[in-house]
Amino acid sequence: MEEQPQGCARVSGSVIDAPPQDAPAQSGPTTTHEVSKMTARVGQKAPDFSAPAYYRGGFTSVKLSDFAGKWVMLCFYPGDFTFV
């Protein structure tokens, strides 16, 4: 697993093929269809993303599509050091 250089910039995950957050407003209203395209649904392709990660003592970057061919359990949770 490739070790990532660690800067001081605030890092985050990003969805692949999604428009950037600061993209200029599109002409006309955003349709709900566009929103639903990026919303997870059973029976549909999981939205791909890449994001920084901590893994076994090191810092790395993960991309969901790197796990193609494998079963994946993707788990979100409210935060580190919470109680449940």
Next chain:
Amino acid sequence: MSAVAAHYDALQKLGVEVLSVSVDSHFVHKMWNDNELSKMVEGGVPYHMVSDQAGNVGRAYGVWDETQGIEMRGRFIIDPDGVIQAMEVLTAPVGRKLAETVRQFQAYQLVRASGGKEATPAGWEPGKETLKPGPDLVGNVWKVWNPSME
């Protein structure tokens, strides 16, 4: 998430890769692992702890809570084709039950191995009878399954 780390063996036996995601930085993930989780789980967290500080990934999966700026407890089963087969989303105060997730992986793997010829009834556990959907099963599910088997 420590429960997942503690029962990671069961998931690994099924060939399941785990990715945990929260809005904490990967630096905080390291601190949580080093200072707390490694004291609950021998050897520390064995899977990737993903950082999603801006919530972009959480939004794409419909688990982003914009009022609190956190991600809800969402669990997704993704198959080898990258298709979501199952999802479960809980609000913060209630934790998940990993054994049920393991059971679902076992069921989905069986269905996939059968090429869709078999299905698992309610409450199915490994070793129990599966259903073979087809003309002969219509109206005859009662012969192979009843609610007491759940």
